[in-house]
Amino acid sequence: MKNYLLFTGIFVLAYVLLQIGSGFVLTAFYTPDLTAPSVPLSSDTEFGAADPVSPLIISVLSLGGVASGKCGFTTLRKFSY
Numbered sequence: 001m002k003n004y005l006l007f008t009g010i011f012v013l014a015y016v017l018l019q020i021g022s023g024f025v026l027t028a029f030y031t032p033d034l035t036a037p038s039v040p041l042s043s044d045t046e047f048g049a050a051d052p053v054s055p056l057i058i059s060v061l062s063l064g065g066v067a068s069g070k071c072g073f074t075t076l077r078k079f080s081y
Helices: 002-028 055-068
Strands: none
Touching: 002 055
């Protein structure tokens, strides 16, 4: 069980670092369109709606299902050397 928690923790950390890294790269290479019309733009900022179920939550739940053996994996074997 400890291995599954370790794997889940590393998976979540890798996911978060990937999201932050890709956001940094996309922001660094973004070039704004300066040929926009000279019409005054609205100063209201709209961020949009957030998803009620995050893809991270879905990933963690699916890992929990695999770890418990309820997702088609009938046996989990540990190999000792």
